[in-house]
Amino acid sequence: MIETVTTTPYTDQKMGTAGLRKKTAIAMQPHYIENFLQSIFNTIPSLETKSFLVGGDGRYFNNIAIQKIIKIAAANKVKKLYIAQNGLVSTPAGSCIILKNKLDGGLILTASHNPGGKNGDFGLKYSTSTGGQCQPHESQAILEQTLKITEYKISNATDFDLSQIGIFHCEETEIEIIDPYTDYIETMRNIFDFNKLHALLTSNFRFVFDAMNGVTGPYGKKIFEEILGAPEGSVLNATPKEDFGGLHPDPNLIYAKSLVDLMYSDNAPDFAAANDGDGDRNMILGSHFFVSPSDSFAILTDNYKIIPAYKDGIYGVAKSAATSMAVKRVADKLKIGFYEVPTGWKYFINLMDSKRITFCGEESFGTGATHIREKDGIWAILFWLSIIATTNKSVKQIALDHWQKYGRSYYLRNDYEGIAQEIADKLMSDLENRLPELTNKRFGNFTVSSAHPFIYNDPVDNSSTKNGLIVHFTDGSRIVYRLSGTGTNGATLRVYIERYVTDKLLEESNEILQELSKVSQEISHVCTLTGKQQPDIIT
Ligand code: VG1
Ligand code: CO
Numbered sequence: 309m310i311e312t313v314t315t316t317p318y319t320d321q322k323m324g325t326a327g328l329r330k331k332t333a334i335a336m337q338p339h340y341i342e343n344f345l346q347s348i349f350n351t352i353p354s355l356e357t358k359s360f361l362v363g364g365d366g367r368y369f370n371n372i373a374i375q376k377i378i379k380i381a382a383a384n385k386v387k388k389l390y391i392a393q394n395g396l397v398s399t400p401a402g403s404c405i406i407l408k409n410k411l412d413g414g415l416i417l418t419a420s421h422n423p424g425g426k427n428g429d430f431g432l433k434y435s436t437s438t439g440g441q442c443q444p445h446e447s448q449a450i451l452e453q454t455l456k457i458t459e460y461k462i463s464n465a466t467d468f469d470l471s472q473i474g475i476f477h478c479e480e481t482e483i484e485i486i487d488p489y490t491d492y493i494e495t496m497r498n499i500f501d502f503n504k505l506h507a508l509l510t511s512n513f514r515f516v517f518d519a520m521n522g523v524t525g526p527y528g529k530k531i532f533e534e535i536l537g538a539p540e541g542s543v544l545n546a547t548p549k550e551d552f553g554g555l556h557p558d559p560n561l562i563y564a565k566s567l568v569d570l571m572y573s574d575n576a577p578d579f580a581a582a583n584d585g586d587g588d589r590n591m592i593l594g595s596h597f598f599v600s601p602s603d604s605f606a607i608l609t610d611n612y613k614i615i616p617a618y619k620d621g622i623y624g625v626a627k628s629a630a631t632s633m634a635v636k637r638v639a640d641k642l643k644i645g646f647y648e649v650p651t652g653w654k655y656f657i658n659l660m661d662s663k664r665i666t667f668c669g670e671e672s673f674g675t676g677a678t679h680i681r682e683k684d685g686i687w688a689i690l691f692w693l694s695i696i697a698t699t700n701k702s703v704k705q706i707a708l709d710h711w712q713k714y715g716r717s718y719y720l721r722n723d724y725e726g727i728a729q730e731i732a733d734k735l736m737s738d739l740e741n742r743l744p745e746l747t748n749k750r751f752g753n754f755t756v757s758s759a760h761p762f763i764y765n766d767p768v769d770n771s772s773t774k775n776g777l778i779v780h781f782t783d784g785s786r787i788v789y790r791l792s793g794t795g796t797n798g799a800t801l802r803v804y805i806e807r808y809v810t811d812k813l814l815e816e817s818n819e820i821l822q823e824l825s826k827v828s829q830e831i832s833h834v835c836t837l838t839g840k841q842q843p844d845i846i847t
Pocket of ligand 1 (some may be wrong): 325326357419420421422585588589628635652670671672766791792793794802834
């Protein structure tokens with residue numbers, strides 16, 4: 309039986325950088341997720357011919373939301389849903405499944421690196437047949453639906469068992485519970501030399517992977533331990549938990565602290581990596597060494613020939629504007645295309661689909677390639693392990709060699725969190741107005757060479773997007789300012805700071821960037837406007 313339920317709009321269902329992200333309590337309000345799902349379906353023509361993947365990172369409310377998706381999709385006469393077994397699929401594996409099975413899209417329940425649980429965050433990433441998240445014009449159409457919705461349709465079927473692989477029906481809709489690992493693992497096998505990786509992980513090389521109680525635990529167990537032979541126990545925090553065991557599943561120096569402590573201890577393994585809650589982010593550590601994501605992306609690009617899938621050449625690379633310029637120097641050397649896009653993986657999709665690029669990266673611990681249309685944490689780890697297996701060098705040596713060849717972009721991101729939205733908006737608009745006056749101005753040892761909003765003109769669909777403000781200095785240093793689009797608590801100002809150096813290669817980023825950090829505060833007036841004397845988080 310299908311019911312039509314009368315509802316009224318929620319006015320806060322605008323998607324951000326990566327889907328809809330809300331406090332769990334907000335997402336659990338009556339009709340909230342129902343409204344949003346119906347609004348998505350309202351924008352998709354001919355649902356009776358469409359198939360979607362459904363799954364999530366296992367956070368609190370994951371499986372309740374999946375039951376709602378099944379019933380609302382069935383009431384809207386969707387042809388077929390592929391549901392990840394037990395409701396668990398990583399964001400990269402989801403993209404892989406959509407592409408391999410030529411599905412029309414997917415609904416991935418995740419708030420990514422945000423904490424989970426009743427008091428944490430919940431979210432939904434809506435992907436289309438590209439395998440990646442919907443484009444801005446599509447999220448705009450969905451937003452418009454959310455603002456005028458009056459009813460949604462839902463089947464009154466009882467809940468379904470998501471634990472057994474198999475096929476059943478809800479109303480006319482076919483529901484298939486699928487294994488969420490096989491397609492993804494096969495894709496990894498086709499990219500990397502698994503024999504070489506097996507030899508490395510069964511040697512005396514010491515490897516750990518911290519899944520942070522997120523969805524990549526089972527993927528890590530299967531790939532690193534069962535297939536590649538790493539000793540049992542190499543995967544830490546391997547069981548997906550509704551609240552990530554109280555962890556903040558964000559793989560960085562602050563939230564993956566226990567892993568970082570291990571890697572800086574006397575007993576440090578040779579290599580460690582961590583993923584975020586939904587498995588699209590990665591952090592790479594060597595013994596007593598941290599690889600910044602911008603450097604990691606540049607290093608992977610420089611070593612593309614090592615990987616079987618890329619040995620015949622790569623098209624080009626793209627990075628978000630906020631990411632350091634390190635990869636640009638590699639692209640120039642390799643004479644391959646280089647693109648700069650706004651923050652958010654969706655902006656890479658057209659470049660990948662039009663064969664302009666093969667790799668993409670973001671400073672926020674995201675790297676990936678054209679095998680899917682999301683960033684991919686495990687892919688990055690397998691790539692790093694392949695470089696180590698081929699060169700026999702330590703992580704630190706690989707990074708050092710890279711800096712010796714190209715110079716080093718010291719890089720830090722300063723986040724000012726929990727700012728009142730009006731204040732954050734004012735900070736950005738006042739700063740934008742002041743940008744023209746900044747040119748040629750001197751701040752300590754730094755002189756501004758130009759300052760402008762970052763505007764991206766997509767070469768494929770000709771859309772234009774403004775995202776953030778950039779200040780360039782005469783020595784090549786840069787400061788980028790933008791507001792986060794994934795937070796759920798007021799506004800977060802992100803300030804990205806970078807300085808290029810060719811002589812001092814082994815300094816502390818904090819030291820090298822200390823003066824520029826001060827300059828970034830002076831330029832933005834962030835301290836006076838927010839009352840904060842320093843950033844809340846430095847990564
Ligand atoms: C952040 C990162 C961005 C990333 C996005 C989604 O967005 O800065 O690079 O693409 O999260 O990542 P924002 O708008 O808060 O800066 V995930 O792993 O949260 O899907
Ligand atoms: Co993520």
